Amino acid sequence: MIYALNISLGYMITEWIGLGLFFVKGNASWRILFGLQLVPTAIMLIPSFWMPFSPRWLIMKDRQDEARIVLEKLHSHMKDDETFHQREFNQIQAQIHLDNEEGRGFKDLFLTPSYRKRVFLVVFACVSGQMTGIIPLQNYQVFIYQICGFGGLMSLILTAVWGTTTCLAVLFMSPWIDRIGRRKSVFLAYGFIIPGSLIIIVTWARFDASDRTNLGVAKAIIFGMFFMLWGYAGILNTFVPCYSSEIMPTCVRAAGVACGYAAFNIIVILLVQVTPLALENVSWRYFLAFLIWDFIAVVVYYFFYPETKNATLEEIEAIFGDRVAVSLDDACSSHSAVHEKVNVEQVEKTLA
Template sequence: MGGGPAIAAPTAGYAHLIQDTRPWYKNPRIIVLNLWICSLLITSSTNGYDGSMMNGLQSVDAWENEFNHPANGKLGLFNAIQNIGSLCAYPISPYVTDGLGRRTAIFIGAAIMVIATILQTISNSFGLFIGARFMIGFGLTFAAAAAPLLVTEIAFPTQRAQATSMYNTLWYLGSIIAAWTTFGTFRIPSNWAWRIPSALQGLPSVVQIFAIWFVPESPRWLISKGRETEALNTLAYYHAEGNREDPLVQYEFEEIKAAIALDREVAANVGWSALFATPGNRRRMRIIIALAFFSQWSGNGLVSYYLNKVFIAIGITDHDTQLLINGLLNIFNFIIAIIAGFLCERVGRRRLFMTSTIGMLIFWTLQTVCVAVYAHDNSNKAAAHTVVGMIFLFYGFYDVRIEQYTVEILPYSLRAKGFTVFNFSISLSLIFNQYVNPIALSHLAWKYYIVYCVWIAFEAVFCYFFIIETKNLSLEETAALFDGEEKLHAITEQAAAHIEGAHHAEKDSLNASLEKHDGGIQVA
């Protein structure tokens, strides 16, 4: 999941246990594992594709004519209906993810999205189009709730942070494909100008339907279901070329068992109330809910879904130019997000969050000033062009934040439910954005930008006081960090003690054998 250092890059707790010092690209099992992880990451590209497609379709005359030039509340419903579908699936998805397994949840979601995409593509009425987008959101919830969990639970320990951060990055890959597809098809003088982009939205789900059963199931899920042998075999196959006695594999295995056992002692029957039952969980949920709203209420909602409205407000009305800038912006975002993903372990999550929020505040403020200048003087083309530059710079800092931090800080027993709350909060914020943004822009014009200036300043203050650094910790250590050092030590000590006990048992057995055959030779 990324170039650079060997697999044995320094990581707290278990770095000394990693015996294979080859670069990851020289280890066939790690290569295969990363290919399976890539098939999970494309779940995010489906979501990114949708936002960019809906943005692009608003610049496609055939789509506008087909659906009678939707505006204000009707346009908001076109965009928001997918998230309304997501909301309806959230109460169910964690039970599918935890009960049937990560892979089954992804398969169910992908199957629903393929059917929904077909309906969306053949739509010839407002009702059918809206219904299909509702189904896409409903199916996406199952896949998007399970895929990031499976990524973080099967990734090689020293590549986990990069792998989870790539989930966000692949959002932009879908966005790029949608942006350039609409740029290429909008000239087609028929409804295929929008039907082709719509049909391509289902491609990642088709890939997942066929590939998901080759992806290893989560060892954590297997252990939670009492299938410890399967979990150990999975860890050994992908993390140690099949060696079940490898020190790293044994440590991972015992640490996962210890973490799940301790979680069960705290809450034998984990319900939704457990998310807020302890001080540690309340700290987690405060961060998770805040980051969900920050991810959509940082001003990016204007650009993600209503970029053409922003362009019109600064005098850029040519469809060619609008779609071209949209395509270039998504490529820029993709590059920055990749760089940020590979820096997360080196720089640290907290520093990236602070860099992101401060940078966004600076360039959103400058963007607001330029939009206001153009609003007062429509002949000031320099101000309009500067707005475009500020959008790129704003997004450059937005891309730096690591949203999958929310997966890392949750213990296994709460991971599916906690991540569901995160996605639920994102959907709520998106629905609000998608309804409010077009209406607010039409009534407040450039003054609406000031609201986001104040909000981003609040984000910076929140991140300064509440984001905890998790750099170079294992998944279990990161989750335990919020519960205090006692739990963190309990998990690591139990895992280390079990391995040490196994080592002593092996040594005693060897000594007994040597005494029998060689007259008392001892192994130290």
């Protein structure tokens, strides 16, 4: 959620600054805009020196004491279970020990069936997020507003309102991912995205049929854009990085998530290139492709994406059928965590 909110804040701030710089004449407008990029860079750099390391990474580097301290801080709110951080530490330690014994690496992303499945889920989620049509709407919304009959200044104002709405959507919608679970949140997201897409397609078709003179219908196009935004910005923009990182095993997490974002960027580049041509030549029909993909995505999410709410990263290994060193409940001591091996059925029973 914080990741999605920061992206949304970046869009919103940039769009409002862009609106303000509309009134600045000459080269100063774009130079100020580019120069302001140094500010968030510095804000990110300075606090990074105090950012804690991942406890799993610390354990992989034999820095167990530091890992235990980080876990204790992370779970300091769990006053009713003060041993949780120790049990999780034991479980992480045992799982890393098991992964090291099995010698997992990048090649296993494609050689191990459960890893291949997870890479597919990551890539599909990243691609499906962009195939909602959010990139054409986000990147070319000024062009769309002008098609709908709005002038340059009003188009910039609507763009800034879009960025603000994105932030509000994240704040109001993203918490549901932890409240109702990952799967239900995705279906909630498409409960906004699919109707929003239908509104865009139907009203745009009517707008074109009126020779683009019916400005009342044009406003309905914009309503559909903003309605759809609540589903994507509010949930999918949080779901994708969350789910992608938590279903990948520690030993290949970086590589697995990277595969997803490689596909993500390929789709973004493709859509950025073709959207101007598509809007000019096929108009509203362009968005039919996104609507069809949305229906396919809902089916795939329903049948292939397991729920991971409230499961530790090690327990998620069991959900995908991988061997887990020790269940969380059995991780009572570092000795049992390192040496006891529990089969997948036992772990799944514990999760149930």
